[in-house]
Amino acid sequence: MTSQSTFSLPTIDLSSPNPVSIRQACIDYGFFYLVNHGLENDFPKAFDQSKRFFSLPLQHKLNLSYKEFRGYIPLHPTFALLGDSKESFYIGPLADSTNASLNQWPSQELLADWRPSIESIYWKIFGVGKKLLSLIALSLNMDEGFFEKIGAINKPTAFLRLLHYPGEMGPHEEICSAHSDFGTLTLLVTDGVSGLQICRDKLEEPRVWEDVSHIQGAFIVNIGDLMERWTNCLYRSTMHRVKRTGKERYSMALFLDPHPDCVVECLESCCSETSPPRFTPIRSGDYMNERLTNTTV
Ligand SMILES: O=C(O)CCC(=O)C(=O)O
Numbered sequence: 008m009t010s011q012s013t014f015s016l017p018t019i020d021l022s023s024p025n026p027v028s029i030r031q032a033c034i035d036y037g038f039f040y041l042v043n044h045g046l047e048n049d050f051p052k053a054f055d056q057s058k059r060f061f062s063l064p065l066q067h068k069l070n071l072s073y074k075e076f077r078g079y080i081p082l083h084p085t086f087a088l089l090g091d092s093k094e095s096f097y098i099g100p101l102a103d104s105t106n107a108s109l110n111q112w113p114s115q116e117l118l119a120d121w122r123p124s125i126e127s128i129y130w131k132i133f134g135v136g137k138k139l140l141s142l143i144a145l146s147l148n149m150d151e152g153f154f155e156k157i158g159a160i161n162k163p164t165a166f167l168r169l170l171h172y173p174g175e176m177g178p179h180e181e182i183c184s185a186h187s188d189f190g191t192l193t194l195l196v197t198d199g200v201s202g203l204q205i206c207r208d209k210l211e212e213p214r215v216w217e218d219v220s221h222i223q224g225a226f227i228v229n230i231g232d233l234m235e236r237w238t239n240c241l242y243r244s245t246m247h248r249v250k251r252t253g254k255e256r257y258s259m260a261l262f263l264d265p266h267p268d269c270v271v272e273c274l275e276s277c278c279s280e281t282s283p284p285r286f287t288p289i290r291s292g293d294y295m296n297e298r299l300t301n302t303t304v
């Protein structure tokens with residue numbers, strides 16, 4: 008596998024957004040930096056909270072072990088066949104009154120004020136994602152409220168994933184294996200330690216991996232597989248991974264996923280007689296369950 012380092016993703020400025028630039032970034036890369044989103048000062052606080060959690064003794068973390076797609080996944084769990092060197096903690100949809108109780112939280116005695124801090128960052132990132140999704144609708148020549156109307160965002164099913172890569176030098180080159188994200192859109196923040204790479208052409212052999220450099224205070228946004236389906240592959244869900252550097256690393260990602268009952272089918276503006284829909288319509292919940300159940304990432 009080769010890798011190039013002279014590479015820069017497009018930058019979208021949320022304080023003066025231009026749907027044409029968003030469209031181009033999604034067509035060319037499926038990845039872009041998002042700046043001037045207003046959360047720059049929240050990132051260090053969010054990482055402090057993440058470090059507090061991952062610094063807990065293992066047994067406390069294991070008491071919150073992953074179930075129903077929520078909770079703690081330790082280093083090298085048995086299902087991580089690919090041997091990723093990371094531990095993670097998932098927080099599921101907060102607005103969903105039936106399922107919010109499935110979330111697992113460390114007790115107030117163990118980590119005072121952790122839950123409200125994490126809930127606060129969840130909602131703040133969610134707000135940015137919602138704004139971005141209305142711009143993405145405009146970039147596709149749809150009404151700005153389109154995704155909200157069809158249930159892609161109004162009953163949010165967003166998952167927040169806190170990640171910690173301890174920096175141990177294991178046998179694998181990848182500490183987060185190559186994958187594409189499943190849902191609509193992902194907003195990622197890293198602590199600046201390098202390692203994130205994208206592969207712009209997943210069919211090319213051998214794969215060419217390009218380093219995504221860090222921009223202080225920026226989100227790294229990427230298109231997910233369901234958005235690729237909605238847009239008939241006009242917008243790309245680009246494969247990415249984290250390469251081992253031997254350095255400890257923290258990141259966090261908010262995955263915006265449609266409501267389970269939302270049917271994902273080719274957008275009117277993305278198909279024509281000469282470019283018919285490539286995918287059959289699918290209920291988001293069925294698609295996500297299948298992908299989440301079979302994932303090793
Ligand atoms: O840690 C990173 O920078 C990437 C994480 C990622 O791609 C994911 O959680 O889907």
Ligand SMILES: [Fe+2]
Binds near residue numbers: 186187188193247
């Ligand atoms: Fe990802």
